[in-house]
Amino acid sequence: METIGFIGVGFMGHGMAKNIVEKGYALTVMGHRNRAPVEDLLGRGAKEAKSVADLARASTIVFLCVTGSKEVEAMIRGPEGLAANLAKGSIIVDCSTSDPTSTTALFHECAAHGITLVDAPLGRTPKEAWEGTLDTMVGATDEVFARVKPVFETWAGRIVHIGGPGEGHKMKLVNNFLSLGYAALYSEALVLAQKVGIAPAKFDSVIRGGRMDCGFYQTFMKYTLERDKDAHKFTLANAYKDMRYVEAMADDAGISNPLGNAVKNAYASALNMGKGGDFVPMLGDHIAELNGVSLGAKPK
Numbered sequence: 001m002e003t004i005g006f007i008g009v010g011f012m013g014h015g016m017a018k019n020i021v022e023k024g025y026a027l028t029v030m031g032h033r034n035r036a037p038v039e040d041l042l043g044r045g046a047k048e049a050k051s052v053a054d055l056a057r058a059s060t061i062v063f064l065c066v067t068g069s070k071e072v073e074a075m076i077r078g079p080e081g082l083a084a085n086l087a088k089g090s091i092i093v094d095c096s097t098s099d100p101t102s103t104t105a106l107f108h109e110c111a112a113h114g115i116t117l118v119d120a121p122l123g124r125t126p127k128e129a130w131e132g133t134l135d136t137m138v139g140a141t142d143e144v145f146a147r148v149k150p151v152f153e154t155w156a157g158r159i160v161h162i163g164g165p166g167e168g169h170k171m172k173l174v175n176n177f178l179s180l181g182y183a184a185l186y187s188e189a190l191v192l193a194q195k196v197g198i199a200p201a202k203f204d205s206v207i208r209g210g211r212m213d214c215g216f217y218q219t220f221m222k223y224t225l226e227r228d229k230d231a232h233k234f235t236l237a238n239a240y241k242d243m244r245y246v247e248a249m250a251d252d253a254g255i256s257n258p259l260g261n262a263v264k265n266a267y268a269s270a271l272n273m274g275k276g277g278d279f280v281p282m283l284g285d286h287i288a289e290l291n292g293v294s295l296g297a298k299p300k
Contacts (some may be wrong), residue, residue: 011233101252119167142161
C-alpha cells in the first residue's frame with residue numbers, strides 16, 4: 001500500500017487527509033499555522049513531519065492542497081523540496097488551483113528527478129471534503145491515473161480523468177470561471193433587485209426551484225438569506241487569484257475574454273477595499289455597500 005504525505009490541511013485538506021487515514025493509509029502531515037487540524041489528524045493515527053524533506057522521505061505519494069502555483073513551486077523546488085527528497089517513482093499530486101503554465105514546467109522538472117507530478121484540483125466545498133464526496137478533475141497518463149485513483153477514492157465521490165498532465169488545472173480554471181462568474185452575477189443581480197425594492201427573500205422565491213437554480217446558487221444564498229458565514233469557505237482573495245489565472249490562460253490561448261476580465265475586476269474591487277479574507281458569497285455585501293444598499297446584517 002502507498003504511504004501518503006499531505007501538505008496543506010486547511011479548509012479542504014483537513015477533510016481529505018482525515019478520509020485518507022481513516023481508510024487505512026499510512027499518513028504523514030506537515031505542521032500548519034492552525035494546529036487544530038494537525039492535532040485531530042494525529043489523534044486519528046497520522047504522523048507529523050517537521051520539514052518538507054522529512055515528509056518526502058516518508059511518502060510514496062504526496063498531496064499538496066495549498067493556495068496556488070507560488071506555494072506549490074516552493075514545496076517542490078530547492079534542496080529541501082519534494083523533488084530533491086522523494087524517491088524515484090514517487091508521485092506528487094497538486095490539488096491546488098494552479099496556473100497550468102507552472103504545472104507544465106514543474107511536471108518536466110519532477111520528471112528529471114524520476115518523479116511524476118499529477119494535477120487533481122478540487123470541486124465542491126469543505127463539507128464534501130469531510131464527507132469524502134469531493135469532485136476532482138485529473139491530469140495524468142492512464143498508467144499513473146490507475147495508480148493514484150484508489151487514494152482519490154478515499155475522499156472523492158466523482159473522479160474525472162480529463163487528460164494528460166496539466167489538463168486537470170486547465171479544466172479547473174474553466175470550472176472556476178463559471179462558479180466565480182455566477183457569484184459576481186448573483187451579487188449584482190441581488191443588489192439591483194434590492195435597489196428597486198425587491199428584497200433577497202423575494203428574489204430567492206422566484207429563482208429557487210426554477211431553471212436558474214443550482215447547487216452553487218443555493219450555497220451562495222444560504223449566506224445571503226441566513227447570514228451563514230461558513231456556507232462556502234473560499235476567500236475573495238483566492239477567487240481573485242483564480243481569475244488572474246483564467247486571464248493568463250485566455251491570453252496564452254489568444255482569445256478575447258471580456259466577461260472573465262469583468263468577473264476578475266469584481267473580486268479585485270473587493271480586495272482593494274480590504275475584503276480579501278471574506279468568503280465568496282459575501283461579495284454581494286461588498287457590491288451592496290458600493291451602491292448604498294444592504295442585503296442583510298453583517299455576520300458576527
